[in-house]
Amino acid sequence: MILNNFTKKSKWALWLVAILLIAGVSACGGAQPEEVALSEQVPVRRGSVDVLGQVQEITAEILDIPEADVVETADFRDDLDADDDEMTRLGEAFAEAFGVEISEQEVNDLTTVKSAVDLIESK
Structure with missing residues (x-):
């Protein structure tokens, strides 16, 4: 029972971290490189x-x-x-x-x- 309970909490923690990472990258614009004109x-x-x-x-x-x-x-x-x-x-x-x-x-x-x-x- 304790092991099963720990596993559920670990899964939720991992999901939360993944969601926060995705949200953070999205907020930064995904860090996509910009196209630069040849002259620049x-x-x-x-x-x-x-x-x-x-x-x-x-x-x-x-x-x-x-x-x-x-x-x-x-x-x-x-x-x-x-x-x-x-x-x-x-x-x-x-x-x-x-x-x-x-x-x-x-x-x-x-x-x-x-x-x-x-x-x-x-x-």
């Missing part, structure tokens, strides 16, 4: 990201081409048809995405996708 995100550091993948994604977006076309050996001007304005936009986008400074001369010296990756990794 912290720049990605080179050591924690696939630089080639990011360069390919940025290049495809700015040049409005399929990401599959942006291979390491692709020449920005000859293979991907980037003009001077697009190269400037690429340089700015790389600088912002990776939190580095890229000079106008460095942008002008970029030839292939690999050269952009190497430049970013050297900074």
Whole structure:
């Protein structure tokens, strides 16, 4: 009888704790992460990201081409048809995405996708 009574009290105590925990999480809004606009995100550091993948994604977006076309050996001007304005936009986008400074001369010296990756990794 005593053991049976203790078990009932324990069950009620566990239910009460569970309900209080659920109520507490609900009151806090469930701690759901908020979506952050891309422009408000912290720049990605080179050591924690696939630089080639990011360069390919940025290049495809700015040049409005399929990401599959942006291979390491692709020449920005000859293979991907980037003009001077697009190269400037690429340089700015790389600088912002990776939190580095890229000079106008460095942008002008970029030839292939690999050269952009190497430049970013050297900074």
